[in-house]
Amino acid sequence: MKAPRAAGRSTPKPAAPDVAQQLELKPGQSIDLLKALHILTRDGKLNQDSRRKLKQVYHLYQFIEPLLTELAAQDHPVSLADHGAGKSYLGFILYDLFFKNLGRGHIYGIETRAPLVEASQQLAADLGFDRMSFLNMSVADSTRTDAVPERFDVVTALHACDTATDDAIAFGLEKRARAMVLVPCCQAEVAACLRQNKAMNLARTPLAELWRHPIHTREMGSQITNVLRCLYLESQGYQVTVTELVGWEHSMKNELILAKYTGQKKRAAAERLQQLLVEFGLDQSLQHRYRLD
Numbered sequence: 019m020k021a022p023r024a025a026g027r028s029t030p031k032p033a034a035p036d037v038a039q040q041l042e043l044k045p046g047q048s049i050d051l052l053k054a055l056h057i058l059t060r061d062g063k064l065n066q067d068s069r070r071k072l073k074q075v076y077h078l079y080q081f082i083e084p085l086l087t088e089l090a091a092q093d094h095p096v097s098l099a100d101h102g103a104g105k106s107y108l109g110f111i112l113y114d115l116f117f118k119n120l121g122r123g124h125i126y127g128i129e130t131r132a133p134l135v136e137a138s139q140q141l142a143a144d145l146g147f148d149r150m151s152f153l154n155m156s157v158a159d160s161t162r163t164d165a166v167p168e169r170f171d172v173v174t175a176l177h178a179c180d181t182a183t184d185d186a187i188a189f190g191l192e193k194r195a196r197a198m199v200l201v202p203c204c205q206a207e208v209a210a211c212l213r214q215n216k217a218m219n220l221a222r223t224p225l226a227e228l229w230r231h232p233i234h235t236r237e238m239g240s241q242i243t244n245v246l247r248c249l250y251l252e253s254q255g256y257q258v259t260v261t262e263l264v265g266w267e268h269s270m271k272n273e274l275i276l277a278k279y280t281g282q283k284k285r286a287a288a289e290r291l292q293q294l295l296v297e298f299g300l301d302q303s304l305q306h307r308y309r310l311d
């Protein structure tokens with residue numbers, strides 16, 4: 019993203035009433051930020067494609083804001099890691115709407131594409147969003163680096179590609195996150211395993227009909243992956259809610275997984291996870307993703 023420079027580090031202007039109404043902007047949302055993120059054009063008009071992204075991010079905000087408010091009420095610094103950050107729409111809007119006024123806390127954006135990281139760093143500097151950092155590394159590497167804290171409160175991953183969502187879960191577990199907010203993207207790993215064992219499974223069980231056709235293999239792959247992810251989170255002490263992000267017209271990848279730490283590790287979830295891996299012939303290839311103790 020080539021982010022236009024916002025003027026100095028002055029407080030961004032609030033949105034003009036007509037645009038605010040059309041986009042259903044939240045109170046305090048800065049118009050300069052929306053222009054810099056290309057959600058609005060330079061002359062303040064709507065950019066239709068990015069409007070969709072704003073809708074997704076706002077919807078996600080409804081779920082994240084109560085978690086942040088709860089943490090902030092405990093005089094907590096509040097740390098958030100956003101994985102597969104892309105242009106960091108989510109991070110910037112969270113900062114603008116919540117962290118800016120809170121006066122404490124920190125957002126870390128993790129992203130493998132260097133130009134996006136540099137653009138986000140520049141934009142954060144231009145806007146004076148001092149408590150935002152952007153790291154050019156993979157989600158998996160961010161779990162091991164000293165460049166981020168040992169603990170995180172909230173982990174988000176909005177459409178982080180393929181197995182980056184699994185890596186974000188591993189990050190959240192390692193950092194003992196209090197909450198994870200995940201919107202999985204396309205998924206290829208499980209579909210590839212299903213494809214590989216298809217003939218064997220068709221001979222073994224009529225359920226393999228569910229993924230006989232290539233398009234069904236792909237969809238079943240995603241479905242099974244998300245089910246396994248939820249069971250894994252439950253087995254590790256999280257209470258899990260699965261819901262829709264926004265209407266399908268806004269995104270084809272629309273499943274929102276909300277996980278809140280309760281400390282109650284569900285043994286039944288671990289057993290079911292293990293059984294599913296065996297049932298689908300995934301235990302050899304996927305066991306490494308799930309550390310069931």
Ligand SMILES: C[S@@+](CC[C@H](N)C(=O)[O-])C[C@H]1O[C@@H](n2cnc3c(N)ncnc32)[C@H](O)[C@@H]1O
Pocket residue numbers: 071101102103104105106107108128129130131134155156157158175176177178179181182185203
């Ligand atoms: C579909 S985009 C979503 C971006 C952003 N979260 C959003 O919703 O606007 C996925 C982003 O994840 C990044 N990504 C993919 N795999 C990654 C990984 N393993 N580690 C870090 N970033 C990754 C891609 O470079 C891309 O920018």
